[in-house]
C-alpha cells in the first residue's frame with residue numbers, strides 16, 4: 001500500500017513519474033518507441049526543455065518477435081550509453097504487441113538505466129503482479145480492463161525509489177516519504193474512487209487468469225482463421241507471450257488514415273463489427289480489434305469472415 005497512489009488515470013500517473021523523475025542531468029538522454037502512447041511520448045519530449053536531455057526515438061521491429069524486441073532494446077542502450085530513462089509500454093494500444101518489459105527492464109537496470117512502464121492496457125486482462133515487471137515506476141488505469149468508472153488509475157513507485165520522483169508540484173499535504181505526495185490532484189471525484197473496490201471485486205469474481213484465457217481465446221479464434229490470407233498482416237506474432245486481447249491487422253498497402261477509415265467503415269456498415277484505426281506505427285496505419293468479456297466465439301468468426309472479404313476488396 002505504501003507504493004501506490006490513486007490517480008485519475010494512467011496518463012496522470014505516468015506524467016507525474018516522467019516529469020518528476022529527478023535523476024536526469026543535462027547531457028543525459030531518454031528514449032521511447034513509436035508504439036508508446038502519445039501522451040507519454042509528449043511527456044518524454046518535454047524532458048528536453050525540462051531537464052536538458054536528448055530525446056531518442058526508436059521504432060519497434062516489424063514484424064516483432066520476442067527475441068528481436070529484446071535485442072532491439074539491448075542494441076539501443078548499447079549504442080546510446082547516455083540513455084538514463086526508458087519508456088516501455090506493456091501492451092501497445094496501437095498494435096496490441098505485448099512487450100517483454102520484465103526482460104528489458106532487467107537488462108536496462110544492469111546498465112544503470114531506469115524504466116518507466118505504461119501498464120494502462122495490461123493489468124486487468126493480463127494476469128501479472130507489478131513486481132513481475134522489474135520496473136520501479138509503473139502507471140495503471142482502472143477504467144479499461146478493471147471496469148471502474150472513467151477517471152480512475154494509480155501509480156506505483158517502488159518504495160526505495162520514492163526519492164527519485166519529485167513531490168507533485170511541491171505537495172505539502174503529505175510527508176516526503178509518503179507516496180501520496182507524488183500526486184496532488186486537488187478536489188477529485190471521490191465517488192469514482194469509492195467504486196474501485198466493487199470493480200476489483202467483480203474482477204476477482206471472474207478471476208484474472210480466466211479473463212486472460214477467455215480474451216486470448218477470442219483473439220486466437222479470429223486470428224487463426226485469417227493467418228493464411230496473403231495480403232493481411234497480423235501485427236502480433238503467434239507467440240502467446242506477445243499479445244493479450246488486443247491485436248491489430250493491416251491489409252497490405254493500406255497505410256494511410258483515409259484507407260484505414262474506409263476499412264473500419266466497411267467493417268461496421270457491412271458486417272456490424274466495430275474496430276478502430278490506429279496511427280503512429282512507423283510502417284503505417286493499422287486497425288485494432290479488441291474483444292471484450294461479453295464477446296462470443298461467433299463474433300470472432302464473423303470478424304474472420306469480414307476480414308477475408310475486406311482483404312479482397314481493399
Ligand SMILES: Cc1ncc(COP(=O)(O)O)c(C=O)c1O
Pocket residue numbers: 008009010011012037089091092093118120121140141142153
Ligand atoms: C497504452 C496506453 N497508455 C495510456 C493510456 C491513457 O490512459 P488513461 O485514459 O488512464 O489516462 C491509454 C489509453 O488509451 C493507453 O492505451
